[in-house]
């Protein structure tokens with residue numbers, strides 16, 4: 542990673558969650574543009590930890606722009622306080638521009654957006670629908686590989702977004718003029734139910750993958766049995782039972798408005814991910 546003290550015309554950009562699903566893609570794109578990047582995560586040097594404000598000053602020193610990703614989610618208790626404290630520290634450190642990754646349809650995330658909008662920083666909000674890559678880079682990978690995805694998701698369609706689109710929008714907002722004060726609500730070009738998404742993945746991977754609807758309590762018990770921390774289990778149940786009620790089904794024009802092109806389709810995601818071999822059956826990999 543570049544941690545360049547000689548700030549170019551773009552200035553030093555801090556990418557929080559820089560090793561995560563969206564942050565990694567944002568870092569790759571910024572480095573390709575020769576933008577000096579500082580990673581912000583517990584494993585970076587200097588380390589950044591949301592739980593330890595003492596780490597923030599060194600990480601913010603000399604930074605002009607920030608890709609702001611909160612972990613685990615803007616909808617968890619404690620997020621607004623952390624976002625308020627972090628944006629105040631960013632202003633004190635001389636940061637000028639912030640691009641916030643937010644979640645669609647979450648009142649708590651909306652409260653965090655308002656804090657960023659009132660921070661005094663130049664801001665852009667990237668308000669994202671459900672990531673397609675949750676099926677390949679997060680908690681849904683293991684069930685896909687095992688051949689059965691059991692979720693408390695009924696027939697509500699979700700316009701899954703490709704993370705390359707999220708990263709493209711974030712990088713445009715970080716590096717180009719004309720995105721300040723914009724809320725880009727980003728989705729894929731069509732909504733699929735979870736059953737349809739799993740069927741697309743099965744077709745692309747060339748194998749049978751079952752989708753099994755389950756009750757929320759059974760799902761919570763299964764996640765806890767796999768050792769998932771209680772707060773993450775609670776958050777996932779909230780997502781499936783409260784946020785996945787149809788409020789996020791309509792597609793939006795956020796990718797087109799930000800980038801002047803259409804978003805990638807879920808089928809493109811499924812085909813390219815299948816090519817990597819990551820969805821092979823567990824005993825074949």
Ligand SMILES: NC(=O)c1ccc[n+]([C@@H]2O[C@H](COP(=O)([O-])OP(=O)(O)OC[C@H]3O[C@@H](n4cnc5c(N)ncnc54)[C@H](OP(=O)(O)O)[C@@H]3O)[C@@H](O)[C@H]2O)c1
Pocket residue numbers: 557558559560561562563564581582583584585589590591592610611612613614615616642643644645669670671672675
């Ligand atoms: N999943 C979805 O479908 C979805 C949809 C809309 C919005 N979102 C939003 O996406 C955000 C998550 O982004 P992501 O998926 O790109 O991240 P992610 O893949 O969950 O990656 C986590 C990143 O955060 C870092 N991290 C973990 N704990 C940390 C801590 N205590 N302090 C500082 N850094 C920490 C990790 O690095 P280290 O381990 O090195 O610290 C890693 O770089 C959430 O805020 C969520 O609201 C998600």
